Amino acid sequence: AxxxxxxxxxxxxxxxxxxxxxxxxxxxxxxxxxxxxxxxxxxxxxxxxxxxxxxxxxxxxxxxxxxxxxxxxxxxxxxxxxxxxxxxxxxxxxxxxxxxxxxxxxxxxxxxxxxxxxxxxxxxRSLVATLSDSTSNVWVTPIAQPTGGQQLTSSKYNGSVAWTPDGRVIYFSRDSGNDEMWVMGTDGHGKRQLTDDGNGKRYPCVTADGRSIVFDSYRSGNIQLWTIGIFGSNARPLTNGPGFAADCSRTDQSVIYTTFAPGGFRIWKVSAEGAEPTPVIDKYALIPSVSPDGKLIACYYVADITRATKLGIFSIEGGEPISQFDLLMNAGAGSPSVRWMPDGRSVAYIATQGGVSNIWLQSIDGGPPKQMTDFTTGRVFWFDISRDGKQLAMSRGTVTSDVVLLKDFK
Structure with missing residues (x-):
């Protein structure tokens, strides 16, 4: 023009x-x-x-x-x-x-x-760029007092937390020099490294029987879902095609995950025990979370008409969204997962405002979101709610930014 x-x-x-x-x-x-x-x-x-x-x-x-x-x-x-x-x-x-x-x-x-x-x-001859440096550590706190808690790690990069059914915490850490998977107790003791392949990993979840961990990785050269035993053995791909940002059902061995299809991101299902994947949500939707009773999916959903990214609530059988809600932040591929509250009546997600992150709750019955945590500084990078609904695990820390100058870089 x-x-x-x-x-x-x-x-x-x-x-x-x-x-x-x-x-x-x-x-x-x-x-x-x-x-x-x-x-x-x-x-x-x-x-x-x-x-x-x-x-x-x-x-x-x-x-x-x-x-x-x-x-x-x-x-x-x-x-x-x-x-x-x-x-x-x-x-x-x-x-x-x-x-x-x-x-x-x-x-x-x-x-x-x-x-x-x-x-x-x-x-x-010169360029400037903003340089960001982050520190993240794992915290665990009673869900009744979500702003308090105990810090369980004390190094540079620790995050992407997920609970096991028996109350341990799965997390990713670079303590070994690479992005690897670890497990520990809620008191920070019993730390154990589960993987050692040097490949980046994301979105961990633990199957309902507590025997397997599912995550996504470029281990094969393409993004796929992988699974390992709860003690780190028997790594194998769970999907042959693209798969990422999964959540494990609490009621059966189903794994609900994001894939890419004609029209954009879609949500599919596969068994953690190995089976042919099947489509679930034939809408532009990604990063699913399965409700505690296994009947609903909460996810990021790009609305058909407005193309705005919403918090979408769908039946586990798919179809049209049951409801959709405005988000307090932008979301897309790579965003942290949303999480269901134990009663299955509200969904929690991270929103960062003015450089400070908090966890917010959206009732699936409607109304404005309500603030769950009350942090006044720092960032929340990831979180998960324990299976018994009593504890909250978070990856929390800081992000600092500086302006750097490079001269004669060619």
Whole structure:
């Protein structure tokens, strides 16, 4: 479109399962637009498309596939673009340079910090970015006093908590140098490392019989559900196709999980004992949580008409949403799971406002959400409610941000 908004027209379209994302940037000579894009081919990915302004044709530039990326900035001489991105969901964002027109991608940083909001000087000799550093530890507290509690770990990265039926806490930690799975008692004693494969892991849940742990991982090269025995043995893939962000039923051996299908994210079901997966919710829905009685699913749901992301309540049999509620935060792939309260009448989720996280409750009967915790500082990264409904496990900590300057980085 012109600067005044006139003469607008469609320049380029991507067909499902590919799509464009916000953050397009004009090249210095005005002949090319670099635009973030996403798709699915053997796995979910994000990349950069280079579009010819004259005719809308996407230029034949090799794609580097990331898990996600932020906005794009062109180098002044048009020889490439910079962005911040991560290769896998568990990786921190690093600063990347993509040469144009060769498509060669390389990192300018390689550390455990998280880089965002990149900006270049007019001569492209220097850049600034925000650098975020987080610390997270596991806490356990009575659900009747959710703002108190006891800190069970005291290192750098500990999170993604899940309860076992017998009252132990599964969590992920980098104490061994990699993102591995651990287990401990509610007093912090009896810590035991369960995995040692060096691959990132997310969304743990424990089956109803307490014998298996389900999680998602890129262990095979693509995102899949995996399962291991409760003591860390017999690791095996649970899905052949894409699977992530699962929850284990409390009433049977069902595992409800997110996959990718025509139209976007969908929710499917598979047995923890191994069986052919079956579809459950044929709507744009993700990150499910099964109610204590096994009859309902709470999840993030993109509304059919408004396309806004809601908290959706569905029957375990699927179909249309029974109800949907506005959220206090943005949600998408990678967001923490929502959790059912023990009575099955409300759903809890994390909302961060003004840099402070708290857990909020949404009654499935309606009404505004109510604040469950009353933290005045810090972040809540993950939480789970014990099977007996008496305790709350959380991954809590801090996020600090600084502005960094890089000079003569090329």
């Amino acid at each position: 012109n600067a005044d908004g006139s003469d607008d027209y469609v320049l380029s379209v991507r067909k499902h399962p590919e799509y464009y994302l916000p953050g397009a940037a004009w090249s210095p000579d005005g002949q090319t637009i670099a635009c973030p894009m996403g798709g699915w081919e053997g796995g979910y990915y994000r990349s950069i498309a280079f579009i010819n302004v004259a005719d809308g044709i996407v230029k034949d530039v090799p794609l580097h596939r990331w898990n996600n990326l932020d906005r794009i900035s062109w180098l002044t001489d048009g020889s490439g673009v910079l962005t911040t991105a991560n290769d896998k969901p568990t990786d921190p964002y690093q600063i990347w340079m993509v040469s144009f027109p060769t498509g060669e991608a390389r990192t300018l940083t390689d550390d455990l910090n998280d880089y965002r909001n990149l900006s270049l000087t007019s001569d492209s």
